[in-house]
Amino acid sequence: xxxxxxxxxxxxxxxxxxxxxxxxxxxxxxxxxxxxxxxxxxxxxxxxxxxxxxxxxxxxxxxxxxxxxxxxxxxxxxxxxxxxxxxxxxxxxxxxxxxxxxxxxxxxxxxxxxxxxxxxxxxxxxxxxxxxxxxxxxxxxxxxxxxxxxxxxxxxxxxxxxxxxxxxxxxxxxxxxxxxxxxxxxxxxxxxxxxxxxxxxxxxxxxxxxxxxxxxxxxxxxxxxxxxxxxxxxxxxxxxxxxxxxxxxxxxxxxxxxxxxxxxxxxxxxxxxxxxxxxxxxxxxxxxxxxxxxxxxxxxxxxxxxxxxxxxxxxxxxxxxxxxxxxxxxxxxxxxxxxxxxxxxxxxxxxxxx
Ligand SMILES: [Zn+2]
Numbered sequence: 001x002x003x004x005x006x007x008x009x010x011x012x013x014x015x016x017x018x019x020x021x022x023x024x025x026x027x028x029x030x031x032x033x034x035x036x037x038x039x040x041x042x043x044x045x046x047x048x049x050x051x052x053x054x055x056x057x058x059x060x061x062x063x064x065x066x067x068x069x070x071x072x073x074x075x076x077x078x079x080x081x082x083x084x085x086x087x088x089x090x091x092x093x094x095x096x097x098x099x100x101x102x103x104x105x106x107x108x109x110x111x112x113x114x115x116x117x118x119x120x121x122x123x124x125x126x127x128x129x130x131x132x133x134x135x136x137x138x139x140x141x142x143x144x145x146x147x148x149x150x151x152x153x154x155x156x157x158x159x160x161x162x163x164x165x166x167x168x169x170x171x172x173x174x175x176x177x178x179x180x181x182x183x184x185x186x187x188x189x190x191x192x193x194x195x196x197x198x199x200x201x202x203x204x205x206x207x208x209x210x211x212x213x214x215x216x217x218x219x220x221x222x223x224x225x226x227x228x229x230x231x232x233x234x235x236x237x238x239x240x241x242x243x244x245x246x247x248x249x250x251x252x253x254x255x256x257x258x259x260x261x262x263x264x265x266x267x268x269x270x271x272x273x274x275x276x277x278x279x280x281x282x283x284x285x286x287x288x289x290x291x292x293x294x295x296x297x298x299x300x301x302x303x304x305x306x307x308x309x310x311x312x313x314x315x316x317x318x319x320x321x322x323x324x325x326x327x328x329x330x331x332x333x334x335x336x337x338x339x340x341x342x343x344x345x346x347x348x349x350x351x352x353x354x
Pocket of ligand 1: 132
């Protein structure tokens with residue numbers, strides 16, 4: 001077994017090929033476009049059916065604060081125990097419980113970017129981001145010839161948690177690797193953790209149809225600060241091409257920097273292009289959002305200083321708890337938590353001083 005990719009902990013992912021793979025070696029990880037011609041599931045997911053006053057009294061009494069901060073929680077592995085960039089399954093479930101009890105509800109990246117945060121009055125948004133596309137996040141098990149979401153994977157835990165909570169929608173983004181080893185290729189391949197390579201595209205389509213978003217995290221998690229511009233763009237463009245192979249025409253809006261490292265030429269993190277040397281086909285990418293690896297709660301999109309191309313996150317793992325952030329968010333004013341006024345047409349709360 002290959003040493004496991006340690007997510008954003010500082011290590012490079014293991015690779016069989018040389019440091020800079022030749023185009024031919026990369027072609028082996030290019031996913032087959034022939035499978036990418038399915039009709040995309042309807043992306044107009046229904047928003048919350050009701051945006052009336054939240055049921056719990058604490059939320060109902062919370063003063064609207066729509067210039068406040070939004071936690072973007074960042075998960076990597078969800079396994080048996082906490083570790084570096086790893087949380088236990090029990091902890092993941094407990095953090096969902098905690099967020100729910102404190103009046104947080106998941107939103108989509110697109111809702112944040114488009115200023116369409118539609119929550120009940122008194123509720124607060126939380127943006128879930130899952131990095132690295134490991135089977136621990138989304139694993140299938142085969143039962144009687146049918147594929148089921150493993151209830152012990154993060155997605156399985158999420159769905160079980162959400163099943164009796166209509167105001168906990170399937171929202172959040174999975175920042176994907178498509179060509180990394182150790183099973184970090186669209187949630188597992190080559191039999192790693194029982195995951196078959198041919199299940200990969202189905203997983204992306206299922207996430208999309210459930211209401212989650214797909215985000216790019218490069219082809220195999222290269223440290224972008226170490227490479228020339230052309231290589232940076234190839235890593236990013238090929239990551240997106242693989243997503244497009246799974247869901248043709250999918251509009252990727254977010255990109256997570258591997259290890260939080262910016263390319264030397266920073267704008268290449270959100271816009272660039274790559275020309276396939278074999279076909280001369282040009283692939284362009286352009287992202288509205290770039291995720292840092294840390295940095296605390298994010299500014300509200302109504303805050304004039306909101307910068308979607310440098311979105312801070314709250315990484316979770318051993319010695320990386322959620323509670324301190326939630327505590328900090330309990331203060332009042334623009335640096336406290338975003339609290340919805342329940343009306344998407346108005347922005348309520350104290351404006352941050354410029
Ligand atoms: Zn990562």
